[in-house]
Amino acid sequence: MSEHERHGASPEKSPKDPAIREEAHSTWSREVLSEIRYKAEHGTHRIRGCGTPRPFPGFNDLTVLPSQLTRMAVDTYREPCETRTVLGKRFCTEPLVVETPILISGMSYGALSKEAKIALARSTRLVGNSINNGEGGLLPEERAESYRQVVQVLPSRMGFSLRSIEAADALEIIVGIGAKPGLSGHLMGSKISKEVAEFRQIPEGIDLHSHPRHGDIFGADDLVIKMEQLREVTDNRIPIFIKIAAGRVREDVKIAAKAGADGIVVDGAQGGTGAAPVVAADHMGMPTLPALVQAVRALEEMGVKDEVSLIVSGGIKDGADVAKALALGADAVALGQSVMAAMGCTVCRRCHTGRCAFGIGTQDPELRARLDIDTAAKRVANYIKAMTHEAVILAKASGKTRLRNLEREDLRSLTLEACAMTGIPLVGTDFTFTEPFGFF
Amino acid sequence: MVVVDAATLAKRELNRRLNSLLAEGETAIEVQNPGSMHNLGTALKGRGEITVRGSTGFYTGGFLEGPRLVIEGNTGWYTGDNMLAGEIIIRKNAGSNCGPSMIGGTIVVHGNTGGRAGLGMKGGDLLVLGSTGRWCGQMTMGGRIIILGDVGPGLGESMYRGLIHVRDPEAESKLGGNVEFHPISADEVDSLAQLFATHGVQADPNSFMSVRPMTSGRHHYTIFNPQLSGADGR
Numbered sequence: 001m002s003e004h005e006r007h008g009a010s011p012e013k014s015p016k017d018p019a020i021r022e023e024a025h026s027t028w029s030r031e032v033l034s035e036i037r038y039k040a041e042h043g044t045h046r047i048r049g050c051g052t053p054r055p056f057p058g059f060n061d062l063t064v065l066p067s068q069l070t071r072m073a074v075d076t077y078r079e080p081c082e083t084r085t086v087l088g089k090r091f092c093t094e095p096l097v098v099e100t101p102i103l104i105s106g107m108s109y110g111a112l113s114k115e116a117k118i119a120l121a122r123s124t125r126l127v128g129n130s131i132n133n134g135e136g137g138l139l140p141e142e143r144a145e146s147y148r149q150v151v152q153v154l155p156s157r158m159g160f161s162l163r164s165i166e167a168a169d170a171l172e173i174i175v176g177i178g179a180k181p182g183l184s185g186h187l188m189g190s191k192i193s194k195e196v197a198e199f200r201q202i203p204e205g206i207d208l209h210s211h212p213r214h215g216d217i218f219g220a221d222d223l224v225i226k227m228e229q230l231r232e233v234t235d236n237r238i239p240i241f242i243k244i245a246a247g248r249v250r251e252d253v254k255i256a257a258k259a260g261a262d263g264i265v266v267d268g269a270q271g272g273t274g275a276a277p278v279v280a281a282d283h284m285g286m287p288t289l290p291a292l293v294q295a296v297r298a299l300e301e302m303g304v305k306d307e308v309s310l311i312v313s314g315g316i317k318d319g320a321d322v323a324k325a326l327a328l329g330a331d332a333v334a335l336g337q338s339v340m341a342a343m344g345c346t347v348c349r350r351c352h353t354g355r356c357a358f359g360i361g362t363q364d365p366e367l368r369a370r371l372d373i374d375t376a377a378k379r380v381a382n383y384i385k386a387m388t389h390e391a392v393i394l395a396k397a398s399g400k401t402r403l404r405n406l407e408r409e410d411l412r413s414l415t416l417e418a419c420a421m422t423g424i425p426l427v428g429t430d431f432t433f434t435e436p437f438g439f440f
Numbered sequence: 441m442v443v444v445d446a447a448t449l450a451k452r453e454l455n456r457r458l459n460s461l462l463a464e465g466e467t468a469i470e471v472q473n474p475g476s477m478h479n480l481g482t483a484l485k486g487r488g489e490i491t492v493r494g495s496t497g498f499y500t501g502g503f504l505e506g507p508r509l510v511i512e513g514n515t516g517w518y519t520g521d522n523m524l525a526g527e528i529i530i531r532k533n534a535g536s537n538c539g540p541s542m543i544g545g546t547i548v549v550h551g552n553t554g555g556r557a558g559l560g561m562k563g564g565d566l567l568v569l570g571s572t573g574r575w576c577g578q579m580t581m582g583g584r585i586i587i588l589g590d591v592g593p594g595l596g597e598s599m600y601r602g603l604i605h606v607r608d609p610e611a612e613s614k615l616g617g618n619v620e621f622h623p624i625s626a627d628e629v630d631s632l633a634q635l636f637a638t639h640g641v642q643a644d645p646n647s648f649m650s651v652r653p654m655t656s657g658r659h660h661y662t663i664f665n666p667q668l669s670g671a672d673g674r
Contacts, residue, residue, distance in 0.1 A: 044663075157541035157560055158581065162483065162503050162524060189658055201562055201581045202600045207658045209598070211579060215540035215559035216499070216518040225498050229479045232452055233503050 035278075045279055047186070049351025049361065050337055051179045051272035051315070056287035058270075059321040061418035062411050063427060067399040074396035081392045082402040085332055087309040088170060088239025088262035091231065095239055095262070096148055096170045099128030100388045101332035101403060102322060104339055104380075105267075105313050106152050106172065106243075108134030110187050110196045111274030111351065112340075113368045114141065116360045119343060119376035121145035126381035127388070132172060132334070135185055135210065136200045143167050150241070153230070156185065156210035158200045165233055170263075172241040173223075173230075175252075176212070178271025178314045181245030181285050185210035186275040190354035193363040220255045227260040241265055241311070245284075246291035253298040257308050265334065266295045268314025272337035274361060275352035288314040288325075290421040293437060296329035305329070319390020326391070327406035328422065335384075342383035343376040408438045442466050446480075447473035455482050462486035462507060476516070481509050484526070498535075501528045504545060517554070520547045523564070536573065539566045542583055548639050555592065558585045561602055565635060575616065577604045577651070586632065588643055595619070596651040598659055604651035605632060611649060618659040624650045 067073040089095035121142040130148035137159015151168035187208040197204040239262035244252045246268045268288025292312045299305040313334035344358040351361035359371030398410045412427040413419035419426040423437030467488040478497035485505045495513030504523040517535040525545045536554030542564040555573035558566045561583035574592030580602030590608045597616025612621045632645035
């Protein structure tokens, strides 16, 4: 078996070729056969980096209605549109204030190189947003560079202590992530260099499988008490977010809000990770679009939508996605895989091998040297600025002078599926055929 | 000696009071009527001893950094979570998941404690004079756990770093996966002797065995384990 086939990649061929087009939809496509051969040879499930490549229903199936006579457009270039966003002000005295509602998700030092982490942190100072440290602890270099820093409270608690809390501008309790909801974390031994091992307090080279459950939070009742403890430790200064993978979103969001979260992060099935079983990445979790709608409905049912900040992640790739997410009720979005792509990642989906040729998902010193921190930081900052431009363009064309004023009524569904999932009327009609979502 | 009656205080008020007293230099504080309060002793800093006359609830002494906290009754789950330094002494029993993700300091449980004691420890000592439940020392990344009584199954499952000392004669048959069972070393005996002397523990360090993480290779997990019957699988 060739290296090419081993990774399940099909050779490039023209989609116009009827045989290839037919094969892509066949039960017994080349990719399916490759997967079967892998399992026949190895007797175990396959691991892959990044998120699922599967197409999911998404924001592309919504359109934004422009202003004409029913409302007045705001000048695209001359009139202001506020992008500053305040997150997590429910119970804390120092909410997270960012200049654009586009944040950088938790991606760990270990999964990423130190150079990549520093570049991402530095980009936040160029656009005024926040970065999340991810699993394994907070690199001093990351904190030194970041504009705003979110620190994760993870089941493994690697590198987490009072010092981390003191350094944080917000905390994020991780219950799950979209790429592998309900599964253990996974860091391949090839990425556990001496430096990463010391940082995480683990042996060098060993495959790390962290626990999917917190050792000190066994369910929602404990979470309430834990939240009280963390508030006491922070003296109510900084916000505490709870991050869930998109599973039973309505119920999970209600529990998180009831437990006292200042904000809730909902990570859709498109979310990425450094290493995950293929079967989980491809077949678990709710896509971001319906997850966001269900989360908004849940918070509205509880009457806390204006108190609890809602952040969504998973597959967000451009300013149109941002604008539509905000219109549906998100307060912010978080990026992961896309900022890696902005740095040069080609989404080859081999992060788990630790041989990233661009110096991003690797600990190999020679490969790491390929990543120029300043250049990468500028590229990420440029990408986020451009996304913000795009969102602002759509907001102004919809007659909004603040990004956060984008609303459901600005949207229409282009497909029946999008309409059914969101309750946004089908384009050209006033028709919806699902649960109410603020219309009629 | 300063006496604080917890019956009339909300927990945050109590913890604030305790931290104020410690900051003022009080070295002997007594808490009465704790009523199994959760989060008692959160993020206490300084030097001094706090004695709680009674039992406490969840997360006792979480994020502790310096003081000695003595609970004369029982504690609930998650005692000493993420503690950095200091001591927590539990005169009776502690609930499950005692000392999760401890970073430093010492926890002494004079009675028994539940499952997952020392889960994910990063440092410090957890000393249990009684017995522990299952999965004691799961996924430790540092620190030391000493159990004088019996242990439950799954002992030391997936330890990455750290050390467990046991003298349960059945301990080897209760080991979790990806750990090793060894005679105790001379250095470990000396270290244990000092710890026992510090806490007035009457036990012979030489009567213990050591559970250590694998020193090489990768952890192996079994997800599918067919239970075949007979040589031909029928």
